[in-house]
Amino acid sequence: MDLPTIQWTDKGIRIIDQTRLPRSRSYLILKSLSEIEEAIRSLRVRGAPAIGIAAAMGVAWHAGSGPENERERVLSLAREAIECLALTRPTAVNLFWALERMRILLEKVSGQSGPQIIAALRREALEILEEDRRVCRRIGQNGSALIPSRARILTHCNAGSLATADYGTALGVIYAAVEEGKHIEVFADETRPLLQGARLTAWELKERNIPVTLLCDSAAGSLLARGAVDCVITGADRIAANGDTANKVGTYPLSVLARKHGVPFYVAAPLSTVDLSLSSGDVIPIEERSPEEVTHMSGRPVAPEGIDVFNPAFDITPAENISAIITEAGIIRPPFLKGLSTALKQSKRKD
């Protein structure tokens, strides 16, 4: 199964509605900027690489949505989309990376005709998607070298097919290891509040017939203490220059526990997740989401009405807790400052 998380169609941007999984596998066609914005904000499409792709497609789609494809109008629609979509979610840098690529391209082709600009934006968005496919497979292959022939792997949230074009980062490593014939068992943290682990990771792995055991986030400590985990692999939403990594809330506690129990802790992410402009994790903006994510389950209240809630969507794992960062350019070991900047320089040279 290569699950198409997001596709370009003539009718709009087709996504699998991740808020309805695993109960229903339903697809949405996003036909307007506001629908694209809403889909990103509501996590119908989520995962750092996938929201980058969705945003790029959103710019291309919106640019071509005017009644006539007159050049000035196309440019203004594209710029409007870039501005709007940049405000949807603050933490995953892939969003800004993809929008910046679209902006740079837009400047380059701004002298062309409206239809030509639209076609160029569409090509760029599709290239971002195709790149993600290739990049995730390289991450998988690179990461698989770290995985023993028999391994029990703990993961948090969903960094799988559903978080990317179709293959995944953390789960991409697992998929590549399984493809190489390794015997992998996965432990999936349910990942409160939105249960991406229970709803998405457990579902993806089950669809692929990879053994998976679901657990509450707070039970991961028991697993690690019992020696039942060989390594931890998570994705990332933004990696600062020094290797500090923003990822789904709960990643930081997991990294502390892994370190305490001598279990390797790997982050798998494309280089587009690396933000060299931020020196450390302290300055990564952390999205705080609605209290209802915590106080309600399936629309029903599970807490006293009007209770105060602390609901950060992400936390920061300090570089010192990370054994290696698995990228398409290879496995980067500490000190990350050097490894990350070298990898990024080399990848830019290839472009």
Next chain:
Amino acid sequence: MDLPTIQWTDKGIRIIDQTRLPRSRSYLILKSLSEIEEAIRSLRVRGAPAIGIAAAMGVAWHAGSGPENERERVLSLAREAIECLALTRPTAVNLFWALERMRILLEKVSGQSGPQIIAALRREALEILEEDRRVCRRIGQNGSALIPSRARILTHCNAGSLATADYGTALGVIYAAVEEGKHIEVFADETRPLLQGARLTAWELKERNIPVTLLCDSAAGSLLARGAVDCVITGADRIAANGDTANKVGTYPLSVLARKHGVPFYVAAPLSTVDLSLSSGDVIPIEERSPEEVTHMSGRPVAPEGIDVFNPAFDITPAENISAIITEAGIIRPPFLKGLSTALKQSKRKD
């Protein structure tokens, strides 16, 4: 508000049904051994001290439930209740402690008439309840000495009024501190899978107008990393001779994080929670509960059907992560082996 978690009435054992809080404050009258068993197994009454009280009352109630209170029949019903109730839940030692008290009393009065035995069992059960009231207030007063005049306290699960006769252990410390005029803000982990933090702790604190903020268990790491917590206080289900403590799953990760960030980690519990027969936490039996607690929310599935689940109800916090154990006999500091056995010897001498 002193919330009566459990009461003896002529019609049966009256409990607040904790599975229905906070949506509904409804009471149940348990009228048979099987109803009492079910209530303990389903967590309608829960919390280590409260299930001890419920079990003791269950023995007294069942002993008097025969059609005639003939001596041999009363003895056999009491013994049946002791045996049955010992199988309801394995981890909290207060259950076995209370049943053992009932058994010892039963032996002592076994020569008396049926009605006299029933009356003696009832008096003992009510004495266990009354003792818990006094003990929790002493725990509160003792623990309050550890709390600064302004404090942000993180707690996990529910070790409050609802977990005891009416006052609480970890929350008893908070209640006592507030009664002494201290300015306390509480952070309550929601405590998956059964959300005792969201449903019970947040509700109790709100009822008492104590400021409380709810968070997902995995967000506690972010709070501690931000320096937003002055101390952590939890209850306990069983404390081994060396101080290793079984408590709700998620307590261990919290203790690791508290230690890492230099935040004191306190366990508040009556001496009836201490099990000197176990040398360390390694041998405390850990209850594993139904997968449905994790895979379903309010009866609706949130995970793929038939998924494997790891659902331990408790974990073990090693003594090295515990700054102090707050008991009715005072604050016990490491090394706990000596402090706990001395406190227990002194408390037995007083009996």
